[in-house]
Amino acid sequence: MRSPIRIVDVDRLETWQRYRAGMCDTCAANCCTMPLEVRLPDLVRLGVVDAFEAEHIEPKLIAKRLLKMGVIDHFNHKNAIFTMARRASGDCRFLDAQSRRCTVYETRPETCRLHPRKGPKPGFCAYGHRQHSR
Incomplete structure (x- = not known):
């Protein structure tokens, strides 16, 4: 049985998950759709x-x-x-649309460096599982 798909709305903090190490590896970069x-x-x-x-x-x-x-x-x-x-899609201008990875990771802004320790819900993330194309 498949686990239910969790819908994340970056504007509804109650849909966010507590951050844990490794989440970014499979994330769809929802944080990169918020105003920067x-x-x-x-x-x-x-x-x-x-x-x-x-x-x-x-x-x-x-x-x-x-x-x-x-x-x-x-x-x-x-x-x-x-x-x-941001792009018309709502994505950060520095987010690669295909890989959903930051193109300026080494020089990224302080806001991004501190996420999710600081932000609208410290310690939580708007995590959404990245879909891999086959």
Whole structure:
């Protein structure tokens, strides 16, 4: 008998599972469909903003450029937080659509590095089993 399919809605925290080591190996990267909030050092690490620009240009001017380029969807002036633009599918722009793996894993933003220790439900994950194509 097959186990029932567990439906995960990233916006409904009660559908999340307690995180345990190894979950990411079989996950469909549901966390990579949530809005990604980053700070200026993350954008520098990702190569979206250069270090000189980050040090000498106001964040709101950087945000204006990134909005125009379609790199971000929003900038919170008060907290200097940039919300990265996502693909039409809702996926993070850095997620490989086929493998469901991060293409910038080594330089990923702090938000991603700290998941699931920090976030909307610390210690829990929007885990969804990845379907393998045959």
